[in-house]
Amino acid sequence: xxxxxxxxxxxxxxxxxxxxxxxxxxxxxxxxxxxxxxxxxxxxxxxxxxxxxxxxxxxxxxxxxxxxxxxxxxxxxxxxxxxxxxxxxxxxxxxxxxxxxxxxxxxxxxxxxxxxxxxxxxxxxxxxxxxxxxxxxxxxxxxxxxxxxxxxxxxxxxxxxxxxxxxxxxxxxxxxxxxxxxxxxxxxxxxxxxxxxxxxxxxxxxxxxxxxxxxxxxxxxxxxxx
Amino acid sequence: xxxxxxxxxxxxxxxxxxxxxxxxxxxxxxxxxxxxxxxxxxxxxxxxxxxxxxxxxxxxxxxxxxxxxxxxxxxxxxxxxxxxxxxxxxxxxxxxxxxxxxxxxxxxxxxxxxxxxxxxxxxxxxxxxxxxxxxxxxxxxxxxxxxxxxxxxxxxxxxxxxxxxxxxxxxxxxxxxxxxxxxxxxxxxxxxxxxxxxxxxxxxxxxxxxxxxxxxxxxxxxxxxxxxxxxxxxxxxxxxxxxxxxxxxxxxxxxxxxxxxxxxxxxxxxxxxxxxxxxxxxxxxxxxxxxxxxxxxxxxxxxxxxxxxxxxxxxxxxxxxxxxxxxxxxxxxxxxxxxxxxxxxxxxxxxxxxxxxxxxxxxxxxxxxxxxxxxxxxxxxxxxxxxxxxxxxxxxxxxxx
Numbered sequence: 079x080x081x082x083x084x085x086x087x088x089x090x091x092x093x094x095x096x097x098x099x100x101x102x103x104x105x106x107x108x109x110x111x112x113x114x115x116x117x118x119x120x121x122x123x124x125x126x127x128x129x130x131x132x133x134x135x136x137x138x139x140x141x142x143x144x145x146x147x148x149x150x151x152x153x154x155x156x157x158x159x160x161x162x163x164x165x166x167x168x169x170x171x172x173x174x175x176x177x178x179x180x181x182x183x184x185x186x187x188x189x190x191x192x193x194x195x196x197x198x199x200x201x202x203x204x205x206x207x208x209x210x211x212x213x214x215x216x217x218x219x220x221x222x223x224x225x226x227x228x229x230x231x232x233x234x235x236x237x238x239x240x241x242x243x244x245x246x247x248x249x250x251x252x253x254x255x256x257x258x259x260x261x262x263x264x265x266x267x268x269x270x271x272x273x274x275x276x277x278x279x280x281x282x283x284x285x286x287x288x289x290x291x292x293x294x295x296x297x298x299x300x301x302x303x304x
Numbered sequence: 305x306x307x308x309x310x311x312x313x314x315x316x317x318x319x320x321x322x323x324x325x326x327x328x329x330x331x332x333x334x335x336x337x338x339x340x341x342x343x344x345x346x347x348x349x350x351x352x353x354x355x356x357x358x359x360x361x362x363x364x365x366x367x368x369x370x371x372x373x374x375x376x377x378x379x380x381x382x383x384x385x386x387x388x389x390x391x392x393x394x395x396x397x398x399x400x401x402x403x404x405x406x407x408x409x410x411x412x413x414x415x416x417x418x419x420x421x422x423x424x425x426x427x428x429x430x431x432x433x434x435x436x437x438x439x440x441x442x443x444x445x446x447x448x449x450x451x452x453x454x455x456x457x458x459x460x461x462x463x464x465x466x467x468x469x470x471x472x473x474x475x476x477x478x479x480x481x482x483x484x485x486x487x488x489x490x491x492x493x494x495x496x497x498x499x500x501x502x503x504x505x506x507x508x509x510x511x512x513x514x515x516x517x518x519x520x521x522x523x524x525x526x527x528x529x530x531x532x533x534x535x536x537x538x539x540x541x542x543x544x545x546x547x548x549x550x551x552x553x554x555x556x557x558x559x560x561x562x563x564x565x566x567x568x569x570x571x572x573x574x575x576x577x578x579x580x581x582x583x584x585x586x587x588x589x590x591x592x593x594x595x596x597x598x599x600x601x602x603x604x605x606x607x608x609x610x611x612x613x614x615x616x617x618x619x620x621x622x623x624x625x626x627x628x629x630x631x632x633x634x635x636x637x638x639x640x641x642x643x644x645x646x647x648x649x650x651x652x653x654x655x656x657x658x659x660x661x662x663x664x665x666x667x668x669x670x671x672x673x674x675x676x677x678x679x680x681x682x683x684x685x686x687x688x689x690x691x692x693x694x695x696x697x698x699x700x701x702x703x704x705x
Contacts, residue, residue: 136620137696157624164622171702175617179321190313192622236621238544 081109082243082275083133088142090128090298102128104298105142110277112243115270117286118279120295127248129295130279133166134246135159147243168237172249174229176221182208182232183217189240207235211265227258234265238274240282247278248299251285263288306627308634315634329603330643331595333681335648337674338654339589344670345655347582349663354578355571364539365440366546368395368532368553368572369563389528390561393517395553396434396532396665402548405541410437410533413520419465419513421473421484428469429512430486432529440533448480448495456516463593464495468510486513487523542566585605586670590677596643597681604636604689608696615693616701629694636686637679644678 090103102125110116110133120126131137132144135151144151149162168189176185186204195203208214211231221229230250237245247266251259263285270276270290278289286292294302319326370389393411400409413432418425433443435453443464444450451462463486469480470493479493499510511690521527536545546564553562567572615628650669655664 101318134620157626160619160622160624163620169620171617173611173613175702177614177617180317184317189621191310192306192618192627193626194310200448220626240622 082112082114082147083110084108084143084145085132085139088132088144090125090132090137091140101298103132103139103169106132106298106300108293108300108303110244110275111166111268112275113273114275114277115267115290116277116293117289117291118277118293118295119281119283119286120229124295125298126281126295127277128139128298130246130248130277133244133277134169135163137290139267160192164189164240164295166242166243168245170230170233170237170245170247170250172234172252174226174253176229176232176236178222179220181218181220182213182224183234185221186235186239188236193240203239207238208232210269211235225258226254227261230254230258230262231265234262234269238269243275245274245276247276249280250273250278251280252283259285264295308630309508311627311630311634312638314631315638318631318635319638322607325603326639326642329600329639330646332490332599332649333593333640333643333678334596334650336593336596337644337678339592340586340652340667340674341648341651341666341670342658342664343585345651345664345666346662347578347585347660348665348667349659350580351582351667354574356678364536364542366534366536366542366549366564366566368399368534368549369565370528370530370561371563389530390557391529391532392527393529396529398552399532399534399549402552405537406545406548407442407535407537408436408533409535410434410440411517411529411531412437412533413517413524413526413528413530415520415524417487419469419484419486421474421479423480426469426472426511427606428466430520430523431512431514432517432523433514434482434517436519437533438514440535443500444498446496446498447478448493450495451514451516456518456675459518459522460481460516461489461491461519462494463513463515464497465493466497466510466512466514467499469513470496472511486515489523491497491515502613586673593674593677593681596678597640597685600636600639600682601685601689603639604632604686605692607635608632608689608693611693612696612701612704614696615696616704619696619698620702625694628678628696629690632690632693633683633686636690637682640678640682640685641675644675647678648674 085106085108088103088106089101092100092102094100104290106129117128118126128137132139135144135146138144138151146162146166154162177188183201183204186208187200190200190203205214205217208217211234213228213231213235216228217225221232224232250262250266254262266276266278267288280286292302292304293300370391370392396409396411399406410432415430416427417430418427420426435451435456438450446467447462448464450464451460455462463484465473465479473479473484474482479496482493484491484493497510497514517529534545534549536542546566549564618628652666655666658664
């Protein structure tokens with residue numbers, strides 16, 4: 079199987095306010111293939127969040143190349159990157175990031191608005207993915223009427239709706255109790271079994287061990303990949 | 305870019321999530337627009353009212369007024385010069401002797417005085433008019449008779465009451481033959497006038513008393529008169545009559561002592577002044593529109609800050625910077641245009657409500673202008689917050705607490 083996303087010699091440098099340069103990533107080479115379930119683990123400051131932003135093409139590397147499905151990221155404008163994110167990446171965040179006072183169904187539809195899908199089809203597809211995450215009967219509820227675990231499942235449905243090449247989960251269980259967290263991990267594993275590619279960032283080894291491949295980060299470098 | 309209808313829907317959804325705040329933000333625009341509509345409608349109404357009043361005078365009547373009047377002069381100097389009018393009955397005689405195309409020549413002298421009867425009293429306009437004036441203005445008696453030239457020559461203390469004044473002093477009683485006190489003198493009521501003219505602006509034109517000109521001069525202790533009305537044979541001879549009158553009066557008076565105006569000229573001058581007044585009123589109201597715009601910008605800036613995470617999320621799931629820009633810009637425009645629409649409705653309703661007291665005319669240009677200005681206000685004051693939103697870095701925005 080060909081690689082979904084390929085990072086080679088990726089370096090990311092931040093300039094702090096004082097003019098000091100911080101190297102968050104120091105030459106990352108990484109290939110992720112379709113159907114993988116990858117966990118990126120490492121202590122805070124190890125560069126795992128920066129790596130996730132690069133994989134999610136929210137950010138461009140300072141040097142090195144990132145190729146997502148034949149697209150060389152460095153060459154693309156912000157408008158093009160947005161379209162690419164919309165099509166290929168599904169995000170799941172630690173803090174869920176659902177729009178308040180907006181129903182679960184409308185939250186799930188959101189990415190399709192930006193890909194120009196007509197209203198009727200949006201609704202149909204939102205119902206399909208809500209069904210996959212087991213919340214079809216909660217479509218009319220707003221986030222404040224849902225538990226944390228349910229909110230995260232709505233967020234996963236939102237990530238699924240564009241049928242992305244890659245689901246990127248940033249500490250998906252970080253704001254949940256252990257039982258709800260376990261359910262979310264099971265859901266992700268289930269989705270992976272159905273063929274979805276999942277990249278999950280976490281600092282908990284226990285959760286990382288649920289993945290098929292574990293990448294350990296330290297000081298901006300990959301220290302182990304197995 | 306996603307279709308504008310989708311963006312419009314997104315914007316309206318966002319505004320509906322904060323209904324009370326959206327409404328309060330619109331309030332500035334609502335007040336501004338309704339003030340523009342209302343004030344301009346009052347100004348326009350005033351203009352229409354006054355034009356109508358003067359048109360009833362007839363297109364072929366030329367007025368001689370004391371002092372300088374017209375494009376160069378102002379109402380203030382005219383009011384002052386009325387006090388020192390140099391026009392006299394002698395001038396009236398001379399003008400009437402000019403012959404055709406000069407027709408009727410009428411003189412008037414107006415002031416205010418207390419008119420009382422049996423303990424009831426009213427402070428009203430008193431008009432001393434020559435009998436030619438009565439004819440020219442078509443003033444006729446509903447009951448009793450009008451005074452005659454003979455009464456005028458003899459300066460008799462007789463008076464015809466305006467209909468409203470008669471009702472106020474006498475109720476349902478017939479005033480003819482009764483004696484009233486005007487100022488300090490006794491007058492015999494010989495008639496009640498037919499109702500005339502349109503009422504408006506809190507002034508009842510029928511609340512007045514008419515008396516022979518010389519009687520009024522005696523009452524007010526003056527030898528001068530206030531204005532002379534000269535009727536031309538027809539509309540086309542008006543310029544000739546103006547020249548003849550100017551020439552005749554010029555023999556005795558300086559050019560600055562009097563003005564000769566026809567009603568078209570008069571209406572034009574008054575409309576100039578009222579037009580300026582309307583613009584000034586509209587301008588003051590427009591400033592409140594500007595303040596409303598600043599209110600919108602303020603709320604939109606707050607909204608962008610408050611919704612930083614939402615913006616970050618939208619960008620993460622595929623919103624382009626331009627999508628975000630248009631969403632926030634359209635939110636601002638919806639606020640200002642919504643306010644504009646409500647303002648137009650409220651302003652028009654206000655004008656309608658006031659039309660029972662004073663004449664108001666809602667003009668299409670004030671409605672159009674208010675709409676245009678509120679749309680412009682929305683765009684101008686919406687651009688800065690929208691640009692800020694579109695430039696947010698999604699990573700920073702998602703981390704924002």
